[in-house]
Amino acid sequence: MAGARRRSRSPNPVLRHGFDAIRDTFGSVMIPELLHRITGMSLADGTAADITVENGIVTAVDPAGAPGDLHLPGWLLLSAATEPHAHLDKALSWSRVQQAYGDLQTAIDSWLAYAVTMTGKEVYTRSGRALEHYLAHGITTIRTHADVLPGEEPLRGVAALLRLRDEVRDLMDVQVVLLTREDSPDSVVADAVALGVDVLGGCPHLCPDPTAETRRLLDLAERFGLPLDLHTDEQLGADVLSIRELCRQVRARGLQQRVTASHCVSLGSLEPELLAEVIAEVRAAGLGIVSLPITNLYLQGRDHSWSRPRGIPALRALLDAGIDVAAGGDNLRDPFNPMGRADPFETTSLLVTAGHLDEASALAAVTAGGRTVLGLPPSGPAVGSVANFVAVRADSLADVLAGPGDARVVIHGGRLVSRTVVDRKTALSAFAARPL
Structure with a gap:
């Protein structure tokens, strides 16, 4: 496999809006590029936060602000x-x-x-x-x-x-x-x-x-x-x-x-x-x-x-x-x-x-x-941890652990390595949109 592409300092609008930039899977010739800022998501305790990553390590966890490389409003971010x-x-x-x-x-x-x-x-x-x-x-x-x-x-x-x-x-x-x-x-x-x-x-x-x-x-x-x-x-x-x-x-x-x-x-x-x-x-x-x-x-x-x-x-x-x-x-x-x-x-x-x-x-x-x-260093959304994450569309941690469905965004070492998008429409979809 070839080395990673040089990361641009400016936010990637394709990643920000739809994850369409993931081209790299098994057998690919390019490794997904490193992300710098992951923004807009909630952490396990419900806090909205932005994460800064440098060379695959979390360097900052800040209150939610402007959209970054990967913007995930409505998603819960956990350690992979x-x-x-x-x-x-x-x-x-x-x-x-x-x-x-x-x-x-x-x-x-x-x-x-x-x-x-x-x-x-x-x-x-x-x-x-x-x-x-x-x-x-x-x-x-x-x-x-x-x-x-x-x-x-x-x-x-x-x-x-x-x-x-x-x-x-x-x-x-x-x-x-x-x-x-x-x-x-x-x-x-x-x-x-x-x-x-x-x-x-x-x-x-x-x-x-x-x-x-x-x-x-x-x-x-x-x-x-x-x-x-x-x-x-x-x-x-x-x-x-x-x-x-x-x-x-x-x-x-x-x-x-x-x-x-x-x-x-x-x-x-x-x-x-x-x-x-x-x-x-x-x-x-x-x-x-x-x-x-x-x-x-x-x-x-x-x-x-x-x-x-x-x-x-x-x-x-x-x-x-x-x-x-x-x-x-x-x-x-x-x-x-x-x-x-x-x-x-x-x-x-x-x-x-x-x-x-x-x-x-x-x-x-x-x-x-x-x-x-396994004898490995910590990972997840904490300063100093390895930037390995899974993001899930869910309202709470209990919903995640019960098995929320297949919609996931996966990051490993600061690289966006997987995304699954689910489009579900049923005759009862109106109920899903109502606040609890």
């Missing part, structure tokens, strides 16, 4: 969202796999049957389409896991995602996690590190000896100097609590890299006394926790014929303990979750409805919490 746990190599594969609605093991079996024949080109194409969905909905930062695949080229999916990561780096930030299997040899891990993976991952709770697998993965993380993001205790009940060994090992090793525990479904079904013990251990180890409500609501609890549990960790207790919590969508229209919109506000709605969080905590889990867990 972070997807802390995706599986781009699996995304949009539901139509290609043996479609069997079921639990985690059913999904694994269906996926592996397809993955044996899957090519790197397929991963690249489906993943690119998925990224377009994420970007259009206001997600500009993604951490994606990439399986060590069955077959002769176990890193073909990893290579495809690394290529994609590098191609879109001016439009969104992508971190690639090597998702190892218990039988993945150290040489494959070394090859993936040489290719440039960002994070090391695995699934100790699915192994016959979760303790041994946890220690092996920590050894590899230390050896290669990579952060660690583990699928952790993605099952109900307290029969497997591999998170406790993870906490013990992180503390004993004095691990400097960021360690993340994703899923942690079992934390939602522990008795209060045991939960308090585990949460204290998580806090002492400094782990970040990632909740993935839509996928775990789909997968977990199928063996309960009545009083089905939610499949969501004890979010309020984790937050009250000062633990960094992020939330995302996990799988997208694949054997592990045949649904999903790649929309952060689908996740916030579920955090409120099924996770019983308030709106501020739900929003933080898909914005600030995600960036903290």
